[in-house]
Amino acid sequence: MRRNSFRDIKSELERRISRRVWEPGETMPGEEALAAEFGAARATVNRALQELARSGLIERKRKSGTRVALHPVREARFAIPLVRTEIEASGSAYEYRLLKRAVEHAPVWLQERFGLPAGAPALHVRCLHLADERPYQYEDRWINLAAVPAAGSEDFETASPNEWLVANAPFSRAQFSFGAARAGSEEARALDLDPGEAVFVAERATWIAERAITYVRMVHPPDHRVVTWI
Amino acid sequence: MRRNSFRDIKSELERRISRRVWEPGETMPGEEALAAEFGAARATVNRALQELARSGLIERKRKSGTRVALHPVREARFAIPLVRTEIEASGSAYEYRLLKRAVEHAPVWLQERFGLPAGAPALHVRCLHLADERPYQYEDRWINLAAVPAAGSEDFETASPNEWLVANAPFSRAQFSFGAARAGSEEARALDLDPGEAVFVAERATWIAERAITYVRMVHPPDHRVVTWI
Numbered sequence: 396m397r398r399n400s401f402r403d404i405k406s407e408l409e410r411r412i413s414r415r416v417w418e419p420g421e422t423m424p425g426e427e428a429l430a431a432e433f434g435a436a437r438a439t440v441n442r443a444l445q446e447l448a449r450s451g452l453i454e455r456k457r458k459s460g461t462r463v464a465l466h467p468v469r470e471a472r473f474a475i476p477l478v479r480t481e482i483e484a485s486g487s488a489y490e491y492r493l494l495k496r497a498v499e500h501a502p503v504w505l506q507e508r509f510g511l512p513a514g515a516p517a518l519h520v521r522c523l524h525l526a527d528e529r530p531y532q533y534e535d536r537w538i539n540l541a542a543v544p545a546a547g548s549e550d551f552e553t554a555s556p557n558e559w560l561v562a563n564a565p566f567s568r569a570q571f572s573f574g575a576a577r578a579g580s581e582e583a584r585a586l587d588l589d590p591g592e593a594v595f596v597a598e599r600a601t602w603i604a605e606r607a608i609t610y611v612r613m614v615h616p617p618d619h620r621v622v623t624w625i
Numbered sequence: 626m627r628r629n630s631f632r633d634i635k636s637e638l639e640r641r642i643s644r645r646v647w648e649p650g651e652t653m654p655g656e657e658a659l660a661a662e663f664g665a666a667r668a669t670v671n672r673a674l675q676e677l678a679r680s681g682l683i684e685r686k687r688k689s690g691t692r693v694a695l696h697p698v699r700e701a702r703f704a705i706p707l708v709r710t711e712i713e714a715s716g717s718a719y720e721y722r723l724l725k726r727a728v729e730h731a732p733v734w735l736q737e738r739f740g741l742p743a744g745a746p747a748l749h750v751r752c753l754h755l756a757d758e759r760p761y762q763y764e765d766r767w768i769n770l771a772a773v774p775a776a777g778s779e780d781f782e783t784a785s786p787n788e789w790l791v792a793n794a795p796f797s798r799a800q801f802s803f804g805a806a807r808a809g810s811e812e813a814r815a816l817d818l819d820p821g822e823a824v825f826v827a828e829r830a831t832w833i834a835e836r837a838i839t840y841v842r843m844v845h846p847p848d849h850r851v852v853t854w855i
Binding site: 405406407409410412413419447450452463464469470471472473474475542562564565566567568569570571572573574575576577592593594595596603604605606615617619620621622623624625 | 635636637639640642643649677680682693694699700701702703704705772792794795796797798799800801802803804805806807822823824825826833834835836845847848849850851852853854855
């Protein structure tokens, strides 16, 4: 007879939870009892329970045992890869084009967002990331030169500020946002869209030790999807 | 003299990492050495290191000690609350309106996505979630009645399928996606937008024990942002 794998056990526990053999909030049989029932090692049962706990379906407490979650809190996790890595991982050829690079005074909205003094120097970079020669992402980035002065000596002609910052400006705190917008005229031109087309916008701002590093707006064509599984 | 808090220690370690006092990949001093340097308890240093590790800035290994991360892998985590909870948490009044409820044959795209037989019964629900009387989310949902037959007896007149499913149909696996689109005519009417306006679209599909439970498309007005911090 084939022994129950942790996957078999996980499926059966899922089935019982979905059929309410055990109600939400109810304490489930212990690891030992389940191991005996399934004719499996405790480690095998433990692995199944671990996966169910990670997916939020059950709650494990050292003292009170395992319960079916009453109000499972769900979380979607999105990896934040380099855009080059993201494109190459999908099997496409990556290409990078620098559109603009200039040292400017931080605009007022950036001063306010990052707590910078008036006239603070910021590096403004606009560039395009292509997948198989099709525009994939238009990047509009500001780098706080007071926090990352070395960025001022980079020309970003052949490698993107994304790559340079990942290698040179570690961050400890970041804000991410996703949204939709109508493409502005410059974004539309870069992405080869009609102005006003719906675009997917990801934004990111990073800090280290209370100092702002960079703010970036990443604009994608309307067919772009950010997908994750739990 | 004020003792260094775990926040002070964390800030100072962040500063050293950003200034490359310790290079990426380099092993950092141990917990004990840091505790001695900062005149703090080991537990305090441990808490600072834990937070830095969680943010991806350092890597802690039991045997080889703590290193500055070489290629920090970043992850953005988005909580998936009930839409009612999300609206109420922002201080707005929540309102729910059912627009459609019908048992239909699963359309071909849903059959294919969920591996359902032709003619499989599915509950099709369209509804609107409002915040302070303004449309917040248009929900277009399909529920697989073979997996969740009890949903067929719910009228969803006063509580949304979102609430009912969270309480009655636990899932073990889910796919999430975010994207942008132009509002279709029905979406535009429900959300009080011009047709073709850019909307933010979140999609979710859930399974338990290999059986598909539900697919939902959630459409938001263009000012909607999904935001998270790490």
